Amino acid sequence: MAKYKIEIKKSAAKEIKKLPSQDLKKVLVKIAALSENPRPHDSVKLTVEEKYRIRYGDYRILYSIEEAALVVYVVNVAHRRDVYR
16 A cells, blocks of 8 residues: 655644644554544544544544545644534
């Protein structure tokens, strides 16, 4: 399987920087794992948009996949109460 490139939107990067330090490392590991497998067994395809979601504790990572260019775009990283707003 080909490796995917990870691109993080500016707004998502700001959200990642605001995470507590104990959660930050694990969220970054989850994001990095998307380069190997952009659709892990715990990912959920969102119904309204062409996006996927993975969880880490109370945080959600929303991303989209562009198959032709082999790119994963991280769109949003936030607490579960705020992520879909």
